[in-house]
Amino acid sequence: xxxxxxxxxxxxxxxxxxxxxxxxxxxxxxxxxxxxxxxxxxxxxxxxxxxxxxxxxxxxxxxxxxxxxxxxxxxxxxxxxxxxxxxxxxxxxxxxxxxxxxxxxxxxxxxxxxxxxxxxxxxxxxxxxxxxxxxxxxxxxxxxxxxxxxxxxxxxxxxxxxxxxxxxxxxxxxxxxxxxxxxxxxxxxxxxxxxxxxxxxxxxxxxxxxxxxxxxxxxxxxxxxxxxxxxxxxxxxxxxxxxxxxxxxxxxxxxxxxxxxxxxxxxxxxxxxxxxxxxxxxxxxxxxxxxxxxxxxxxxxxxxxxxxxxxxxxxxxxxxxxxxxxxxxxxxxxxxxxxxxxxxxxxxxxxxxxxxxxxxxxxxxxxxxxxxxxxxxxxxxxxxxxxxxxxxxxxxxxxxxxxxxxxxxxxxxxxxxx
Ligand code: ASP
Ligand code: MG
Numbered sequence: 001x002x003x004x005x006x007x008x009x010x011x012x013x014x015x016x017x018x019x020x021x022x023x024x025x026x027x028x029x030x031x032x033x034x035x036x037x038x039x040x041x042x043x044x045x046x047x048x049x050x051x052x053x054x055x056x057x058x059x060x061x062x063x064x065x066x067x068x069x070x071x072x073x074x075x076x077x078x079x080x081x082x083x084x085x086x087x088x089x090x091x092x093x094x095x096x097x098x099x100x101x102x103x104x105x106x107x108x109x110x111x112x113x114x115x116x117x118x119x120x121x122x123x124x125x126x127x128x129x130x131x132x133x134x135x136x137x138x139x140x141x142x143x144x145x146x147x148x149x150x151x152x153x154x155x156x157x158x159x160x161x162x163x164x165x166x167x168x169x170x171x172x173x174x175x176x177x178x179x180x181x182x183x184x185x186x187x188x189x190x191x192x193x194x195x196x197x198x199x200x201x202x203x204x205x206x207x208x209x210x211x212x213x214x215x216x217x218x219x220x221x222x223x224x225x226x227x228x229x230x231x232x233x234x235x236x237x238x239x240x241x242x243x244x245x246x247x248x249x250x251x252x253x254x255x256x257x258x259x260x261x262x263x264x265x266x267x268x269x270x271x272x273x274x275x276x277x278x279x280x281x282x283x284x285x286x287x288x289x290x291x292x293x294x295x296x297x298x299x300x301x302x303x304x305x306x307x308x309x310x311x312x313x314x315x316x317x318x319x320x321x322x323x324x325x326x327x328x329x330x331x332x333x334x335x336x337x338x339x340x341x342x343x344x345x346x347x348x349x350x351x352x353x354x355x356x357x358x359x360x361x362x363x364x365x366x367x368x369x370x371x372x373x374x375x376x377x378x379x380x381x382x383x384x385x386x387x388x389x390x391x392x393x394x395x396x397x398x399x400x401x402x403x404x405x406x407x408x409x410x411x412x413x414x415x416x417x418x
Contacts, residue, residue, distance in 0.1 A: 001171075001214045002027075005034040005183060005205035009222040010279045011123055012039035014076040020127070021134050023220070023282060024178070031178035032171050032212065034205040035127055037119030038073070041066060042184075042198070045116040053105055060096065063115070067092050070122045077130055084129040091121050108359075109153035109337075110192070113185075117144070117193040120182035120201075128180045139176035144187030146170050147204065149194045155337055156186055156194035158207060167211040181208075202260040206274070210266035217272055219259060220279040225286030226251070226258050229302035234396075240287055240296045247301075247386070248274070248289045254384035254413070255305030255341070264289070300392040303384040305341060309356040310380050310403055310415050311365065314349040314373040321345045329368070336364040341382055342413055344404055351404055353382050353415045377403065381418045388412045 004027070006020050024033060037045075044066050051057040070088060074081075098114045105111070121142070128140035146166045149156035163186075171179050183201020186194045196203055202219055209217040226248070227237040243251075245268040252261035258276060267274050267289075277286030313329055315321060322345055329350055333340045337360055342353040354361065356378060368374050380403060385392050387410055397416055404415040 001030050001032065001212050003032045003034065003205045003209040003212070003214050003217045005201055005217070005219045006036065006279065007201060007219070007221060008036045008039050008041070010220055011035055011127060014073060016279075017073075017077065017127055017130050020220070020279060021131055021136075023279060024131065025134065025136060029177045030174075032208055032214075033178060033180045034183040034201055034208065035120070035124045035180065036183050036201045038070070038123045038126075041069075041119040041123065042116060045119050046112070049108070049112045049115050052099070052111065053108060059099065063092075063095065066119075067122075070126065074126060074129075077126070077133075079126070079129050079133060081129045081133070084125055087125050088122055091118050107153070110151075113153045113156075113193050113195045117185040117195055120185050124180060124182045131180065137177040139179050141170055141179050141181040143181045143183075143204070144185060144191075144193055146181075147186035147207070148189055149186040149196070151188055151192070151194070154195055155197050156188075158186065158196075159189075162189075163207070164211045167208055171208070171212055197260070197262070199257070199260050200262070202263040203266075206263040206266040206272075209272050210270050213270060214272055216275060217267060218275045218277060219263075220277060221258065221286075222278065222280065223258065224278045224281060224284055226256070226276050226289075228296070228299050230257065230304065233304055234302055237302075238299065240294070240299065240301075242291075242294045243287060243289045243296075244292050244294050245289060246292070247294060250386065250411075251301060251303060254303040254386075255382065256301075256303045298387055300388055301384075301386040302392070302396055303386075304396075305355075305382040305384075306418065307356050308341065308353050308380045308382050308415065309361055309376055309378050310351060310353050311368075311374060311376040312349055312351045313368055314375075316371070316373055318348050321348055321350045326350055329372075332364060332367060336360050336367070338364055342404070342406060342415065344406060353380070353404065377417075379418050380415050382413060382415050384411065384413045386411050 010020050011017055048059045048062045051059040095118050131138040148159045148162045183204040205217055225239040229237040231237040245264050249264040252259050274289040338354050340352045340354050344351045400416045402414045402416055406413045
């Protein structure tokens with residue numbers, strides 16, 4: 001069994017869907033295919049939820065616009081499929097009903113998951129219908145009934161043994177040549193929708209691969225593999241033909257956007273190779289992640305994390321940062337769902353570089369201010385260079401003001417003004 005994952009870019013329009021149809025049609029079975037929402041749909045659905053809270057735009061109007069785009073895609077693909085139309089309509093009505101019944105706006109994260117998860121349901125159902133229309137024996141699975149999570153909305157944790165039993169029951173039933181399902185979303189035992197964190201579809205694919213003891217997992221992307229830098233940032237970026245699990249997880253955690261950082265562990269635990277490859281150039285195998293050694297050990301790898309905030313937290317009474325204070329501070333970050341990307345402690349202060357999500361971070365800062373003096377810089381970015389050299393550092397931060405720096409033998413991380 002193999003698991004394929006296709007992200008938003010690979011299903012962004014009719015031509016893209018036809019392309020992945022060709023890839024699947026020419027692949028060996030059995031297969032579980034995991035897909036994301038179409039193109040930038042997740043961002044658009046986030047805007048629906050925000051509109052409800054900010055009360056600037058009409059959320060229902062925004063939602064209808066997104067839904068209509070899906071209907072247009074169905075027309076463009078020439079699909080005439082009652083089951084498809086009914087499934088989308090039911091899912092759309094469910095969201096509207098949820099929004100009208102829960103209009104107090106008391107739980108942003110829960111509302112978010114009920115709205116945003118529909119992107120994956122709609123896209124995957126359309127893709128399945130296209131594949132069936134092409135004569136493939138494909139079965140569509142609603143993953144919310146299989147991948148069972150807790151109620152930590154927007155960052156849900158998978159309930160492992162329950163999910164493992166269901167995954168094996170559903171995907172081994174051999175009711176079709178292959179299965180098509182959604183990444184990024186899950187469901188609670190009570191039937192609420194949940195999400196696993198932005199860009200979480202890779203993680204879904206890895207979890208399913210782990211539970212099915214798959215022979216390989218393939219993530220199909222619009223880049224030729226994993227490069228040593230984002231080519232939109234550094235034009236001379238190179239594809240790395242192979243990587244270790246360790247290097248891959250470090251890169252992903254530092255902000256390399258090619259794969260979600262949570263993807264590696266489930267694959268590593270079962271020693272399942274991860275292939276990251278292009279859906280545009282299918283003859284090229286891309287990057288293979290496996291094992292403990294790789295060829296490009298000395299090549300500097302450049303990672304940029306944008307939209308960061310640097311927060312300095314000082315104890316008011318001069319109590320030492322290390323010990324109670326630091327664990328308390330970091331658990332508050334966790335509680336507010338804010339990812340701390342870099343932490344540096346001195347005697348009486350802690351500096352944390354974190355994703356600036358706007359909403360949650362302000363609430364966290366307010367909470368911290370109850371007990372500490374807090375100062376922060378917004379509009380900063382975090383640069384990580386693995387296997388750094390003096391030239392590599394100069395290449396990306398020559399002349400820029402470095403606010404915090406951390407160096408180990410192989411890696412340097414710097415917080416700089418954007
Ligand atoms: N559609 C979701 C997102 O854009 C999940 C994913 O693409 O992996 O975050
Ligand atoms: Mg996406």
